Amino acid sequence: MFSRAMPILRALPSAARAAVARNASTVAAVAAASGLAGACLATSTTASCADDTIYGLVSSINNRLTAIENTLGLNRIPAKYVATLERIKEIKKTNPSNLAMKHFDESYFASLPADLQERFIACVRTGFENPDSGMGCYAMTPSDYDTFNAFFDPVIRDYHRAAPDAVHITDWDASAVGDNGVLDVTKLGLRDLSMRVRVGRNLASFNLPGAMDRTERIAFEKTIVKAFKKLQSMPEYGGNVYSLSPDLDGEPNPNLISKEKYDELVKAHVMFKDMDADPYLKSAGIASDWPYG
Numbered sequence: 001m002f003s004r005a006m007p008i009l010r011a012l013p014s015a016a017r018a019a020v021a022r023n024a025s026t027v028a029a030v031a032a033a034s035g036l037a038g039a040c041l042a043t044s045t046t047a048s049c050a051d052d053t054i055y056g057l058v059s060s061i062n063n064r065l066t067a068i069e070n071t072l073g074l075n076r077i078p079a080k081y082v083a084t085l086e087r088i089k090e091i092k093k094t095n096p097s098n099l100a101m102k103h104f105d106e107s108y109f110a111s112l113p114a115d116l117q118e119r120f121i122a123c124v125r126t127g128f129e130n131p132d133s134g135m136g137c138y139a140m141t142p143s144d145y146d147t148f149n150a151f152f153d154p155v156i157r158d159y160h161r162a163a164p165d166a167v168h169i170t171d172w173d174a175s176a177v178g179d180n181g182v183l184d185v186t187k188l189g190l191r192d193l194s195m196r197v198r199v200g201r202n203l204a205s206f207n208l209p210g211a212m213d214r215t216e217r218i219a220f221e222k223t224i225v226k227a228f229k230k231l232q233s234m235p236e237y238g239g240n241v242y243s244l245s246p247d248l249d250g251e252p253n254p255n256l257i258s259k260e261k262y263d264e265l266v267k268a269h270v271m272f273k274d275m276d277a278d279p280y281l282k283s284a285g286i287a288s289d290w291p292y293g
Helices: 004-010 012-024 023-035 052-071 081-093 106-111 114-129 149-160 213-233 258-265 280-282
Strands: none
Touching: 081 106, 081 114, 114 280
């Protein structure tokens, strides 16, 4: 429970916590006046809630606290977000398959401090600027999945059709595949097959692509190229590095791809197309500074 509750508790405005600490009876009166007399209360000895699961308990507590904050006047939507929130409400109705808009909770957004509100809007911008989005959101930093857990958790579970209490288990044991981990496709009546594996990884010291600026993108490229050089020096790997960055902060790019090679790899479906032309990536900030980084 505490792992799920901590992001919620951290998100509460300090003014709300101070108000509760100063006068519990006032809050109780506000709760009663707000129709919250049946609120989910958790103490060392009791717990009463509509949903007995940990997820339901925390969600209910969060909803009740948000309602109390709203009644106390602690949550206010800055004017610059009013039009955006109206657009999100409309998309909820017209594009219910847009998961980011489906799970966007205005009360939760209002409970966030100003700096987190701005970052949260960046995470969901591609969703409200592109109503036909399927997912409609991108984390800007690795910590966003924890900071905005109350949002990302239900979105991800909805996408994977996972129950609230489901836990993903990674199993790299391939021994049950084919003959002790070796799949001979000819036994299936197939010819040799070509396979492409796309792997996405991020480095802990960098933001995710949506929050990167040009300088950070180039720094990221310089860092990852060092790892590639080690792989290239190994006979079992080798290969070439093809970069799209025109230069590296004014320095010549030794791995800059030629137009001919670029066109060849795009046709072979192993090279990025013009990401700046993708409205979803553009809204998310991922295509900013293209083709650098």
